[in-house]
Structures are given as structure tokens and as C-alpha cells.
Amino acid sequence: MVGPAPTSVPGAPGGLLPVREYLLVLLISATVTFLLTGLIRLLAIRVGAVAYPRQRDVHVAPMPRMGGVAMYGGVVCGTLLAHQLPVLRNAFTFSWDPVAVLVAGAVITLIGALDDRFELDSLTKFAGQTTAAGILVLFGLQWFMFWVPWAGQNGSLGSVLVLDQNQGALITVLLVVTMVNAMNFVDGLDGLAAGIGLISASATLAFSLGLLGDTGGDVNAYPPALIAATLAGACLGFLPHNFQPARLFMGDSGSMLIGLMLAAASTSASGRLSYVGYGPRDLLALLSPLLVAAAVLFVPMLDLMLAVVRRTRKGLSPFAADKMHLHHRLLELGHSQRRAVLLIYLWAGVLAFGAVALTLFTDVTVVGWVVGIGLGLALLVSLIPRLRT
Numbered sequence: 001m002v003g004p005a006p007t008s009v010p011g012a013p014g015g016l017l018p019v020r021e022y023l024l025v026l027l028i029s030a031t032v033t034f035l036l037t038g039l040i041r042l043l044a045i046r047v048g049a050v051a052y053p054r055q056r057d058v059h060v061a062p063m064p065r066m067g068g069v070a071m072y073g074g075v076v077c078g079t080l081l082a083h084q085l086p087v088l089r090n091a092f093t094f095s096w097d098p099v100a101v102l103v104a105g106a107v108i109t110l111i112g113a114l115d116d117r118f119e120l121d122s123l124t125k126f127a128g129q130t131t132a133a134g135i136l137v138l139f140g141l142q143w144f145m146f147w148v149p150w151a152g153q154n155g156s157l158g159s160v161l162v163l164d165q166n167q168g169a170l171i172t173v174l175l176v177v178t179m180v181n182a183m184n185f186v187d188g189l190d191g192l193a194a195g196i197g198l199i200s201a202s203a204t205l206a207f208s209l210g211l212l213g214d215t216g217g218d219v220n221a222y223p224p225a226l227i228a229a230t231l232a233g234a235c236l237g238f239l240p241h242n243f244q245p246a247r248l249f250m251g252d253s254g255s256m257l258i259g260l261m262l263a264a265a266s267t268s269a270s271g272r273l274s275y276v277g278y279g280p281r282d283l284l285a286l287l288s289p290l291l292v293a294a295a296v297l298f299v300p301m302l303d304l305m306l307a308v309v310r311r312t313r314k315g316l317s318p319f320a321a322d323k324m325h326l327h328h329r330l331l332e333l334g335h336s337q338r339r340a341v342l343l344i345y346l347w348a349g350v351l352a353f354g355a356v357a358l359t360l361f362t363d364v365t366v367v368g369w370v371v372g373i374g375l376g377l378a379l380l381v382s383l384i385p386r387l388r389t
Helices: 019-047 068-084 097-118 122-138 165-186 192-214 219-242 251-270 280-313 326-333 337-360 364-388
Strands: 145-148 159-162
Touching (some): 019 219, 068 251, 097 122, 122 251, 165 192, 165 251, 192 219, 192 337, 219 251, 337 364
């Protein structure tokens, strides 16, 4: 990584990365989520938070939802545990980012839970999403600068855009709202959103740990790793209840929470980086935060963009429901529900961890070949039903 001298804090014994501590937080988040999900399922049935089959849906029987409440409980417990650990407490010492995620997450989970029960209109949900994003900004979790490949001076490759408070807040709100809706759109098959959330959060955690190691314990690298670890644990704990055949849907309370936390982790990891004294050889390091963020968001964002274009061309609202998402297309090709979900996992995993590998390993050619082979394999497996006909 290229950047200024890090602001370091005492780390793990022997200067090692606190991998075990983050894994402990992840496991606690997973365990609490797993245990809470059964209780939330009973609560959802009791209060009537049930998804009845519609024409565009894949499930054929009524299914309780609101699983995001259990996921949020896992996130809270994982975060509280981290605050008690001597090393991970650094995530709270110099930053409000974890607290911002807890408060904004509570708002987005509440809005999602109300929607799971009462089917809120799109304007009300949008207002709730914007409010949650605004809370992140109020706590200081926003973009402050990023690198662009133009306007370089004195031989520098590109330049750094330093954002004022209003510009950074606007970009942060747009990213959060976009990511929240992208994850909401992609949540159409059993286990799909939870699996993508797990893969994306794990990739973000790996990137943040690499950033923590490269900067020698920069305090700015602790919060994104913690956010990613708690989210990965929540998705992992929920997945056994949600993988096909599901016993509970996460609902909007879960998909919107995943989107908010992924956007928060990406912003916390990349929005404060400052690059000085860079040249052509530093291009990959300069782009690495954006590469990781783009790879993590690629699958849900692609689905979102295709849905918006498709619906607006038909004169419909971008929020109008249809049965043309990526997972629906895989089903039309002849894949089963499980295989379609696993294929999207494969695409998301190759892209996300491929981008992380580019930031961690110096041999870019080898990484590029591995990622290319992985993408080729994913494409081939995706088209097998069509090739048979």
C-alpha cells in the first residue's frame, strides 16, 4: 500500500496481526445469530411477518421472514465483544465507525422489519435508507478522498481528490443507498444474499487485515476489519437456516443491513486513504481499495443496474418488481435453485478474492491468470445447460 506514515497503536503480541481476535468476533457473531434465528422465526410467525408466494417469487409456500433482526443481534454481540478485547479495542479508540454502524444498523433493521411485516411503500423505505446513511455521515464515517487517474503533476500518475464535508457526505449517502438496494434486489433465492454477504465481508476483512499489516498497525484499518468480521459472522450464522430449503427469510431487515454494512466497511477502509509520492509502479496500490470495493459490489450492482435499465425502458418504476434478475436467468438456463446460488457464489468469490489477491501478492501476472481461469470456469459452468441443448 502507498500512503503517509501510519498512525500506529500497540497491536497484538509480537507484532502479529490480530487474526485470532477477529476470528473470535466472527464466531461469536455467527453463534449468536444462529441461536437467535430460531427465536426470530417464532416471533415472525406470531406477528405475521410472512412472505406469501407471488408471481415473481421462487418459493411456493408461505415463509416467515425478518431474519435480519437475528443478524443484527449477532453484529451487536460481536461488536461488544471486540470492545472488551485489548487489541480490537483500538477500533473504538480513535474512531466512531463501529458505533456508527450499530446505530445506523438499528435504524435500517427497524425499517426492514416493519417492511417485512407491513409491506412499506418504496418512498418510506427510501427515507429510512437515507436516514441510516445520514447517521453514518454524522458519526464521521464518510469518504474524504480518493484517487483519480487524471490531473497528475510532476510525473505523478493521477491525483488525489480531497472532498469537502458536503461532497463526501453526498457520495457516502449515494453509495449506501445504492448498495442497500442492490442487496435487496439480489435477495431472491434461498441463501443467496447471505452467501454473497459472507463472501463480500470475508474479502473486505482480508483486505483490511492486509492493510493493517502493510501500514504497521494504522488505527484506520481496525474499524473496517471489525465491521467486516461481524457481518461475515452474522451471514455465516444465518446461512444454515436460510440455505435451500430455507426455514426463514432474512427479509428486507437482513438484506438492507448487509448492504449498509458492506458500504460502511468499504468506506471505512478506503475513504480515508491518502496517497503521496506515487508513480506509475504504484498504480495497483493506488487502485486497490477501489478494486476491492468494486469487486465486492459487482454482482449485486450489476443486477441492480440491469434491473433499472430494463424497467425504465419499459416505462416502469426502477423499483417495480419483475422476474428477470440474474438468479432468475440462471434458473431459466436450466440450473436448480441450489446450483444457481452456488454459481453466483463462485462469481462473487472469484471477483472479490481476486481483487484482494492483487493487493496482497506482488506477482500480478500469476494472480491475473488465476482470476482469469476462475472467471472462465464460472462462465463455462454457468452455460453448461445451454451447451447441452
